[in-house]
Amino acid sequence: MTHPLRQHIEEIIDLTDEEFEYIFSHFETVKKRKHQYLIQEGEIAQKEYWILKGCVKSYFLDENGKEHILRFAMEHWWITDYESFVIQTPSNIYIDCLEDCELLYISYENRDKLTSEMHKMERFWAKKSKLGRIALQKRILSLLKNSAKERYDLLLEQYPKLFQRVPKKMIASYLGVSRETLSRLNS
Amino acid sequence: MTHPLRQHIEEIIDLTDEEFEYIFSHFETVKKRKHQYLIQEGEIAQKEYWILKGCVKSYFLDENGKEHILRFAMEHWWITDYESFVIQTPSNIYIDCLEDCELLYISYENRDKLTSEMHKMERFWAKKSKLGRIALQKRILSLLKNSAKERYDLLLEQYPKLFQRVPKKMIASYLGVSRETLSRLNS
DNA sequence: ATGAAAACATGCCATATATCAATATTAAAA
């Protein structure tokens, strides 16, 4: 049975068994329990995570201590603070587990190493970066043109599973509305 | 005197004279007058532009014909519809000139060619893509946590030149507020 | 230079959403 990470990478580029073995040797596994952090504000992100099992959120705390959720990530999604990871500067965000999680991660150094050693992986990550950018663009568009209700419906349509796994107040934070408003959208 | 495009690329990677010459041979120059389009909805983006002189906006028209501005671009900025350009699907957006413009552009094919022929350029564009993603992330954060007034002040602080060149109603559209509201923010 | 169009400002009112408070519901912990 092929490893899910291999399946994931092969959605973009094909790999030989040896290539995948080599790539995989650059990853580590870690388990985290609900409420544990992957990254905290002030740290420099040293790892990019790939989720085997579980669900996490990345968020930012404003001056009033209010939480603004940047994104969620579930099985087979990548997550880190890309700003901190790419530029290697202290992070402004937190990432923590909403459920008990099983994670793969690759260190900054190993990612760098793989990028220069394996052109295929350089292309893989380049493609991922492009797709990530497109997804963010779409979210901006949605924030500009859609009402809270519309954004809610779109999210529900796109990620129905999310709604069974994360509290509504976090959905609200992700959408940029108060939890009370979200609670009233259905009626 | 070094070409501004060379200066721009060399902010990220160093080039020999020959390398720049070669890269540059893949670009074309074009002049556009105010109100002319670089891309229209429905077209597949075939070119990525680099602005030598002038100012453009990229925007989306919603069902009611309301314009939502995704971004502006001025001298030494890149612009295209990345979604359309990267995936080669029909565009949902328009890009047009706010002033008479002088532009360089590279075709999709030439960019692809350069990416595979010159590893330096592959790295250049990968870096640009990462930085673009980080910028979009920041904008989302700003839309989530800042009020209209705060977003206005932040934009003014970051791109003061923009305010002298583009109508306020477009700034409003970029910020996601009505022109009337923007007009009232200063008081 | 002149008329037309675009951009801007402001008053008025409608609406969406935030905020605060009280309570109900559900989930987690002891």
Added chain:
DNA sequence: TTTTAATATTGATATATGGCATGTTTTCAT
């Protein structure tokens, strides 16, 4: 299970922002 904490709902009200109408100013095209 019982207790406690987290989450969700609902009402009352405040606030921010939107949309329309109108007048003014600026810019643009001829």
